[in-house]
Amino acid sequence: MNEAEVKFEMRLWALELLVSNAFAMLCALDPQPDDLFAKIRQQMMEGARKRGFPGFDPGESDILSSELEAALGRLMEMVSTQMRHGRGTGGQ
Numbered sequence: 001m002n003e004a005e006v007k008f009e010m011r012l013w014a015l016e017l018l019v020s021n022a023f024a025m026l027c028a029l030d031p032q033p034d035d036l037f038a039k040i041r042q043q044m045m046e047g048a049r050k051r052g053f054p055g056f057d058p059g060e061s062d063i064l065s066s067e068l069e070a071a072l073g074r075l076m077e078m079v080s081t082q083m084r085h086g087r088g089t090g091g092q
Helices: 003-028 034-052 056-084
Strands: none
Touching: 003 034, 003 056, 034 056
16 A cells, blocks of 8 residues: 555544444434434445435446445444444443
């Protein structure tokens, strides 16, 4: 990896950490945080699975949708990990 690629990857990783922790914190505010997380996760994964990409042929759109679903799945796993470790509640 060259320097520009390293910087890009670390910026992306930082955003993923920030978003996953913020999502965990949002869920922690709910009286039933695990239920809220499960509901939002299901809705987002279903939305990603159904997402179309105008301007691309159907095969390309399916590939993009699949990649979106996989990326979202990885982020949701990060949120789940944050929640298990109590990071969304301020605990460590």
